[in-house]
Amino acid sequence: MSVTEQAVRAREAARILAGTPRAAKDAGLQAMADALAKAETAVLDANALDVARAGNNGTSASLIDRLRLTPDRIAGMVQGLRDLAGLPDPVGDVVRGWTNANGVQVRQVRVPFGVVGIIYEARPNVTADAGGICLKSGNAALLRGSSSAAESNTAIVEALRAGLAASDLPTDAVQLIPGPREVTAELMAARGLVDVLIPRGGAGLIDAVVRNSQVPVIETGVGNCHLFVDASADHDTALAILLNAKTQRPSVCNAVETLLVHADSADAFLPAALAALADAGVTVHGDDRTAAYGEVVPATETDFTDEYLSLDIAVAVVDDLDGALAHIRRYSTGHSETIITESQRSAQRFTDEVDAAAVLVNASSRFVDGGEFGFGAEIGISTQKLHARGPMGLPEMTSTKYVVVGSGQVR
Structure with missing residues (x-):
């Protein structure tokens, strides 16, 4: 037929x-x-x-x-x-x-x-x-x-x-x-x-x-999803969310592919985060600033553009919230972007300025799913802006x- x-x-x-x-x-x-x-x-x-x-x-x-x-x-x-x-x-x-x-x-x-x-x-x-x-x-x-x-x-x-x-x-x-x-x-x-x-x-x-x-x-879209650990982030919360978003099911579009860390959080957070990722079998593709905190694969431009769908993650240290927002604007596919912060002001700026189908504050990007949203099953996650956006x-x-x-x- x-x-x-x-x-x-x-x-x-x-x-x-x-x-x-x-x-x-x-x-x-x-x-x-x-x-x-x-x-x-x-x-x-x-x-x-x-x-x-x-x-x-x-x-x-x-x-x-x-x-x-x-x-x-x-x-x-x-x-x-x-x-x-x-x-x-x-x-x-x-x-x-x-x-x-x-x-x-x-x-x-x-x-x-x-x-x-x-x-x-x-x-x-x-x-x-x-x-x-x-x-x-x-x-x-x-x-x-x-x-x-x-x-x-x-x-x-x-x-x-x-x-x-x-x-x-x-x-x-x-x-x-x-x-x-x-x-x-x-x-x-x-x-x-x-x-x-x-x-x-x-x-x-x-x-x-x-x-x-x-x-x-x-149009549904690929998920080059970012997680930003702000200066005020609770590091235990950040680590738990990072591991869930990256390792719970890495082959799906709402898995985190890039970790951004505020420079003021790097000393306290990155050594533990890199060790935990390694223990979970995740290969870290890090920039020069990240390499100072542990063993990483040197990151290339494509490491920040690609959707891995695997136990790989790109990691970069940014100077501040502005640096994180600029990085996300450059590389985001408009799927799901996350901030971990205790600052209401940072959370508000992030949700206001990030252009994505879903923006999360102190929650795993794995929640961006029709079933998790209470929709039952989903037909897909739209990253366009006409008619439908998100799950x-x-x-x-x-x-x-x-x-x-x-x-x-x-x-």
């Missing part, structure tokens, strides 16, 4: 979903969760094939971590679908409304996009998350996963479609787009059939979709339309 044929079927499914009440969508999510839980063995077997192939192809450890599924991760996917069922339905929400002097009533109402295409690398959990979020928000999902996760994605989509069939919802509300690289170009060219595209993956994938798509794109949950997967009600008024 061609991408065009799949998109046409998705549009019909989206037409049905647009008028489907919340209770029916929630029942569908629960049925999808049940079917995915029942298919755990089949999904793990399929995933094992993908992981083995990736290992044979020399895939990096960080990408294999993104690809790998475990019983706990599948349980998280199942719970994510159930959590979505418990969340409010954004469709039909009145964003604003008023009555004009002539008695005409105007309401701006949330409505589904229609057909949402998601192009993503590795991370088969995205398959379940995206399918569930799109269903709850009344959208049909066209899923174009990478070849590295082909077996896993196929098994997951089979389970999700079985759940949809069991709940009498259109199975074409969730479709996987298989095939060679060329079909991705077909999806990006499906303007008029696909309403919006969302890329999730590395910088190369995102850039290719943004540059080449004829379909409107919500995208259900409301971000809707557009609006104006409903105008009169009693015969004419202009």
Whole structure:
């Protein structure tokens, strides 16, 4: 089946979903969760094939971590679908409304996009998350996963479609787009059939979709995330947050990639921090000032621009808050930026001046996640400024339309 044929079927499914009440969508999510839980063995077997192939192809450890599924991760996917069922339905929400002097009533109402295409690398959990979020928000999902996760994605989509069939919802509300690289170009060219595209993956994938798509794109971004230890920081707090943000799961976009340390904190903080990072298996790429406090790999320019997605971190000592802000302005990808400080003034300046989708004060960047924010699963983290920014949950997967009600008024 061609991408065009799949998109046409998705549009019909989206037409049905647009008028489907919340209770029916929630029942569908629960049925999808049940079917995915029942298919755990089949999904793990399929995933094992993908992981083995990736290992044979020399895939990096960080990408294999993104690809790998475990019983706990599948349980998280199942719970994510159930959590979505418990969340409010954004469709039909009145964003604003008023009555004009002539008695005409105007309401701006949330409505589904229609057909949402998601192009993503590795991370088969995205398959379940995206399918569930799109269903709850009344959208049909066209899923174009990478070849590295082909077996896993196929098994997951089979389970999700079985759940949809069991709940009498259109199975074409969730479709996987298989095939060679060329079909991705077909999806990006499906303007008029696909309403919006969302890329999730590395910088190369995102850039290719943004540059080449004829379909409107919500841009998710890579996470060159910084953590700044201010002069007034509590060093125990800073160290705990640093280790969590870097090592809890280094292969994800909200992991910290650069540590900036105020010069006034360096003597007391950096020796302990470098030792703790080394104990955790983290390779430190440090500037000249950092090298005075411990053994580091000399940092190059690319060490401060790259998203490692591994147990590596760039470290620099800055003169002051202004120096930290300047460094972040230069190198940030606009994802998540953190300050550790006891100074309310420093915290306020940081939150006011840092241009990012999420700014954190005395908290780990690992909290920048749809599930942690209470959104249920997320469709991605947007680093653009139009329509949606930050973790995208259900409301971000809707557009609006104006409903105008009169009693015969004419202009």
